[in-house]
Amino acid sequence: MISIFDDRFPVWYTIIFIALAFVLGAVIGSFLNVVIIRAPRHEPISGAHNRSHCMSCGHQLNALDLVPIFSYIFLGGKCRYCREKISPRYWIVELVTAISFTLSIMTLGLSVSLLMSFVLIAALVVASGTDIDTMEIPYGCSLTIAGLGVIATIMSVFTGDMPWYDHLIGAVGAAIPFAILAMFGAMGGGDLQIMAASGLLLGWRNIIPAAAIGIILGAIGGSIELLTVPKGTKKRAKEKSLEIAEKWYAEQRENGISVLPGKTEALYGSIFKGKSDIEKECVDEKCWEGTHDIDSLNEALSNELSDISKFAVSIVIEEEKVKKVTCKRQVVFGPYLSIGIIAAYLIGDKIIAWYLSLM
Ligand SMILES: [Zn+2]
Incomplete structure (x- = not known):
């Protein structure tokens, strides 16, 4: 350099x-x-x-x-x-x-790192912009960063700036906690992908400040956003979703479609800018007797909750009835994670040294 x-x-x-x-x-x-x-x-x-x-x-x-x-x-x-x-x-x-x-x-x-940082920044800007617009991070952004990660891993074999397997540990080390956060609905699949890809690029040491900065900023930003939501929105969203889900499941059962005895199905998705997207990919077909109609559920939710801007929804169904519906405010984490990732790429070592000096 x-x-x-x-x-x-x-x-x-x-x-x-x-x-x-x-x-x-x-x-x-x-x-x-x-x-x-x-x-x-x-x-x-x-x-x-x-x-x-x-x-x-x-x-x-x-x-x-x-x-x-x-x-x-x-x-x-x-x-x-x-x-x-x-x-x-x-x-x-x-x-x-x-x-x-x-x-x-x-x-x-x-340096080569400079050229790589330009590509990284472009991928993160697109990821953040699209996340704000659509609440989804394009696959291509994570894939681009993963590509940079592969280059960085190969380069580290020759430069010896860190052991090459530190990159792999970074990818796995980021994927596990973010997969857990995604399971609880706190993060999306796109967040998980972009953090795993960044773990590969940054290595396990620097992905730690990246994740810490992203989560802290996300928590602060999310709390500020929360203040702008009218009171009672969450309660209404939950009650309405439950009502709609119960009506929908009753209709399914009338048509001989139901969750098998002893099984529990959990449908996940989100309502974003008034559009419901209960994800078909998350439906566990092994739980079901007959072919369920998720589209009509999405349609009913979209119609009734058209003023809801950003909510994560989960609907838990057992054979007899809808067991539970949860609605959570969803924070768009992409921009916050992006700030963490680029900060760690540029000055990760300095951030770690600063943090250790506090101890
Ligand atoms: Zn004009």
């Missing part, structure tokens, strides 16, 4: 390196905006028929309107053609990516 603060360089070299990283981050961030919006809809990322346009008036945007970060500032956050407000999210994504790239070059210098 060559530090950009090295004495061999004149100061203006350092300034140019920092400026380049910032501009590169802003440009990449502008591209990631498109990925965040189009990826969950499975739309093509590029293509001439998909030229950027104003979301309100539909006016096609030219180069001047598309300068990352700066266009938004110079246009005062409004469309140049219809003066309608532009969502600050595009600007925020560009700025976050630009700042992250800058911090990376300042800590990692000119």
Whole structure:
């Protein structure tokens, strides 16, 4: 690694390196905006028929309107053609990516790790943006980080910065506690995947501060979010879900479909922005007599709870009846975990040293 603060360089070299990283981050961030919006809809990322346009008036945007970060500032956050407000999210994504790239070059210098950090940041920005939008982390983000993890594991054989198996221990060590958290509904499957992939990349030592930072920030952020939910929402969501689940299960039983004697079925899913998604993948077919109709359950929940923004739902069913329904507020953990992961990638050793100095 060559530090950009090295004495061999004149100061203006350092300034140019920092400026380049910032501009590169802003440009990449502008591209990631498109990925965040189009990826969950499975739309093509590029293509001439998909030229950027104003979301309100539909006016096609030219180069001047598309300068990352700066266009938004110079246009005062409004469309140049219809003066309608532009969502600050595009600007925020560009700025976050630009700042992250800058911090990376300042800590990692000119190195392979720097290139890897750019890819890591891009994957984490997309993971966070999509998680906020859809409450799901795209598989591709975790896969990208896992790919970086494989590269880091192979590299460590040659560089000897840590034993190669530390990476593997990191992956398994992160997967186990996050799998347990996922089982209790505190985290999602996407959180688990991204933490396991990051464990492979960071190794077991640095995945610890990554997870700690992510969980602490998530707890703080989640509590603040909780204050914005109207009182009684949780109670109503629970009562309504129970009522709907009971009615649904009664209908299933009338059609000869039921949970087998002695078995317990637990259906899991979420209600997000008024849309219920009890996951079919989680249904244990061995528990059932006949083919259940989860779609109609989702439909009924969506209709009745259309004002609910973010809840994890579980419905426990036994042969005779719906035994229990729980509704939990769900925190979107992706952005918090991402902050932890990138912080640990850049300064994990310093965080650990600082923490140990407190003891
Ligand atoms: Zn417009």
